[in-house]
Amino acid sequence: MIKKFILLVFLMLSVPFGIMADAPANNGGGKPKPVVIVPKKEVVRPQKPSSQFIDCMYCDGSLYISFRNPEGMCELTVTTDDDVATYMFDTSTSAEIFIGEHPAAHLLLTTEYGHSYQGDI
Secondary structure: OHHHHHHHHHHHHHHHHHHHHHOOOOOOOOOOOOOOOOOOOOOOOOOOOOOOOEEEEEEOOEEEEEEOOOOOEEEEEEEOOOOEEEEEEEOOOOEEEEOOOOOOOEEEEEEOOOOEEEEEO
């Protein structure tokens, strides 16, 4: 009985050495390649449309902005070919911001809630 136990232990210990003997040897001939592990992307379920509506109008150098659902303080960034200007206003009321006469400008609105909206004049 003891002989069978010793034989079983010997066989169990010799299996890993046999597997290691079959592994290819790296004799410095090649460089190991890094393995990149990418996290699995979760399936994104469809979301309902946003109930937010922003009414924005540009007239005579002034920008009129009103939010349907207030989102706290808002930072408006106006980017033109010549300049970048930043304005702050509260989204709980309609805002009138004088930005000057611009034939074309890019508008970026970033709210306190972390949402961003963009548009062009």
